[in-house]
Amino acid sequence: MKFSQEFIEQVQDANNLVDIISQYTQLKQSGSGLMGRCPFPDHKEKTPSFSVSEAKQVYHCFGCQKSGNIFTFLNQYQGMSFPQSMEYLADRAGITLPKDTQDFDDKNALKKKEILKLNKAALSFFNLNLERSLKDSLVRQYIIKRGLSEETIKLFRLGWTLPEWETLASHLRSSGYSLDLAEEARLVKRKTKESGFYDIFRERLIFPITNSMGDVLAFGGRILAQGEPKYLNSPETQVFQKGKIFYGLEQTARYIRSEDQIIIVEGYMDLISLFQSGIRNVVATMGTALTSDHGRVIKRLTRNVVVLFDGDRAGREAAERSLSLLLEQDLYPRGLILPDSMDPDDFVKSKGVEELNRLIDRSPDLMNLIFMEWLIGFGGEPSEKIKIANKLKRVLDVIPDFQYRKLYVEQLAPLMGVEKNWLRDTVLSKAASLSVSSVSSSQSPLQSLSQVTKKNGSTPAPVSNSVPKILNSEAVYQVKSASKVEKHLLSLIIKSRANFEYFFAQNLGQFLVNPHMKKLFNFIDQAYRQSPEKFDRLTSLLITQIDDPSVLFYRTPLENQQVKRASQAKQSEVSEADSGWESVDANDTAVIGGSGEVEPSNSDDQRSLELETKFFNDVVKRVKEDFFKERLKTISHELKVGATPEKLEEMREIQKSLKDLKDSKESAEKI
Numbered sequence: 001m002k003f004s005q006e007f008i009e010q011v012q013d014a015n016n017l018v019d020i021i022s023q024y025t026q027l028k029q030s031g032s033g034l035m036g037r038c039p040f041p042d043h044k045e046k047t048p049s050f051s052v053s054e055a056k057q058v059y060h061c062f063g064c065q066k067s068g069n070i071f072t073f074l075n076q077y078q079g080m081s082f083p084q085s086m087e088y089l090a091d092r093a094g095i096t097l098p099k100d101t102q103d104f105d106d107k108n109a110l111k112k113k114e115i116l117k118l119n120k121a122a123l124s125f126f127n128l129n130l131e132r133s134l135k136d137s138l139v140r141q142y143i144i145k146r147g148l149s150e151e152t153i154k155l156f157r158l159g160w161t162l163p164e165w166e167t168l169a170s171h172l173r174s175s176g177y178s179l180d181l182a183e184e185a186r187l188v189k190r191k192t193k194e195s196g197f198y199d200i201f202r203e204r205l206i207f208p209i210t211n212s213m214g215d216v217l218a219f220g221g222r223i224l225a226q227g228e229p230k231y232l233n234s235p236e237t238q239v240f241q242k243g244k245i246f247y248g249l250e251q252t253a254r255y256i257r258s259e260d261q262i263i264i265v266e267g268y269m270d271l272i273s274l275f276q277s278g279i280r281n282v283v284a285t286m287g288t289a290l291t292s293d294h295g296r297v298i299k300r301l302t303r304n305v306v307v308l309f310d311g312d313r314a315g316r317e318a319a320e321r322s323l324s325l326l327l328e329q330d331l332y333p334r335g336l337i338l339p340d341s342m343d344p345d346d347f348v349k350s351k352g353v354e355e356l357n358r359l360i361d362r363s364p365d366l367m368n369l370i371f372m373e374w375l376i377g378f379g380g381e382p383s384e385k386i387k388i389a390n391k392l393k394r395v396l397d398v399i400p401d402f403q404y405r406k407l408y409v410e411q412l413a414p415l416m417g418v419e420k421n422w423l424r425d426t427v428l429s430k431a432a433s434l435s436v437s438s439v440s441s442s443q444s445p446l447q448s449l450s451q452v453t454k455k456n457g458s459t460p461a462p463v464s465n466s467v468p469k470i471l472n473s474e475a476v477y478q479v480k481s482a483s484k485v486e487k488h489l490l491s492l493i494i495k496s497r498a499n500f501e502y503f504f505a506q507n508l509g510q511f512l513v514n515p516h517m518k519k520l521f522n523f524i525d526q527a528y529r530q531s532p533e534k535f536d537r538l539t540s541l542l543i544t545q546i547d548d549p550s551v552l553f554y555r556t557p558l559e560n561q562q563v564k565r566a567s568q569a570k571q572s573e574v575s576e577a578d579s580g581w582e583s584v585d586a587n588d589t590a591v592i593g594g595s596g597e598v599e600p601s602n603s604d605d606q607r608s609l610e611l612e613t614k615f616f617n618d619v620v621k622r623v624k625e626d627f628f629k630e631r632l633k634t635i636s637h638e639l640k641v642g643a644t645p646e647k648l649e650e651m652r653e654i655q656k657s658l659k660d661l662k663d664s665k666e667s668a669e670k671i
């Protein structure tokens with residue numbers, strides 16, 4: 001399980017944090033860094049304050065103060081342990097794990113890995129079939145009929161299986177894969193009368209079902225010739241549990257984050273059709289009912305849910321079933337039942353995407369929608385009222401937020417012709433509700449997530465939302481207790497190599513007062529000396545070592561000014577950014593340092609540099625001042641106990657130093 005430092009760095013170098021984070025939120029260039037909306041579920045924001053530095057491979061949110069590197073991100077966001085993230089990143093970059101690190105997994109996990117590998121190979125084969133298909137083939141005709149672009153086919157990695165019975169089986173065999181394993185992956189089936197295996201998916205357009213990290217978990221196939229069933233899905237396997245997976249999330253998660261809304265549809269083609277027509281914050285349930293696991297997946301991304309149901313009877317029933325599930329997770333569900341029993345694909349084709357967007361925007365609260373369905377044929381009889389009240393109670397009981405429940409009662413009572421008080425007494429039993437809410441709110445989304453991704457039944461370390469939990473070890477340096485000025489000093493030397501070298505050349509570490517800071521600066525010094533060319537990597541390293549990484553991202557007064565000015569400028573111009581970031585707040589340009597140097601924006605480069613240098617010098621002076629004052633206190637205390645000439649001399653020297661510092665403050669700031 002231990003990885004060498006070289007190997008960790010090799011894996012880190014081969015992956016770009018920007019690519020990983022871009023899967024979950026849209027990042028845009030802003031000054032010397034990238035900005036986007038915070039991808040973390042507990043921080044909802046309309047304007048981007050999440051900053052990523054490609055040079056330093058770190059992120060920091062100026063809103064919720066989360067910061068980290070590629071490993072902390074995978075830990076915080078996906079609940080991966082350090083070995084899991086190493087494995088994921090190595091695989092992503094095509095790097096083979098060292099042999100002795102591979103056996104830490106039990107057999108089960110190894111089997112899962114093998115199935116994923118086999119699925120990946122099968123998908124490549126299906127992709128190739130589609131690429132090689134002729135213009136007048138069944139699959140090409142279907143693609144034209146459904147209007148699928150090449151770009152869409154590539155993005156969703158669609159494939160094609162040939163009509164013959166053993167093409168995949170023989171391909172896998174000749175590539176050295178075990179067909180027994182392929183049977184476990186539910187790709188082939190053993191023949192009953194003779195030896196050998198045959199393919200399960202034949203003459204079907206293939207939709208790979210992936211997780212958000214791009215692993216191929218299973219397949220869905222739509223038959224194109226005559227035959228049944230129309231859609232064939234892989235049954236559940238060791239790597240695929242329907243109730244936990246949404247189709248399309250790999251491609252759409254970042255749009256869901258940036259729109260702060262998720263649209264749930266039923267089928268592959270519904271999703272792809274909506275995506276291609278520009279509605280991209282969509283997932284599909286693959287024909288199953290929503291589960292609580294689905295609810296937790298959603299909660300990681302957004303709380304605003306629109307469920308798009310087919311207009312048929314099954315669709316209406318599905319709407320009712322999903323209501324409790326979504327409310328239980330403290331989500332805000334809205335619902336849309338499409339007219340004339342149309343599915344989303346039909347609807348977009350016949351009425352256009354604008355019309356669908358309009359309906360989505362105006363879609364009613366799911367609770368109200370269902371309630372209206374209940375009222376169909378309602379005659380106002382007391383027995384009917386009781387019946388509806390009972391149904392309502394069952395739904396309301398799962399809502400964690402009591403205020404939310406009360407609001408529904410207020411709203412719905414007049415619709416069923418009863419007094420609000422009566423309905424309140426009938427449906428709002430506090431005892432029942434308390435138990436539910438305590439269950440669902442005691443779990444943070446990240447905790448639920450880590451429970452989903454936990455392996456081998458071991459309990460994952462709890463993930464804190466406010467302070468990043470550092471991989472698998474505790475933070476080593478407790479800098480929280482240090483003074484503000486020492487924290488500023490830390491951020492300044494990490495930001496600029498010039499500051500950094502000056503600090504250590506002058507041996508300024510001796511003036512630090514906080515013992516933890518002192519130790520931390522020693523550590524930094526050593527880490528830097530080992531490989532000075534990796535100055536940029538220091539930030540990423542420190543994030544994992546200190547209890548409050550946000551200290552590393554303190555802004556200087558100049559940066560604060562620049563941020564403010566940029567925000568004012570942006571507000572005065574009407575910005576029609578392509579991704580809909582119309583309103584921009586002060587955080588927009590607050591990027592974290594680009595390449596280890598302060599990067600002034602334009603013509604007053606020189607002036608900016610002077611201001612930054614002045615600030616650094618001021619901070620250094622303040623640190624020294626604090627040190628001398630602290631020392632002075634100690635000495636005066638000691639003098640009270642017993643004066644010695646040495647102590648008196650030291651006191652005079654400290655007083656002199658303090659005076660010098662004060663004088664130099666008024667004179668020009670020249671190092």
Ligand SMILES: [Zn+2]
Pocket residue numbers: 038039040043050061062063064065066
């Ligand atoms: Zn945030």
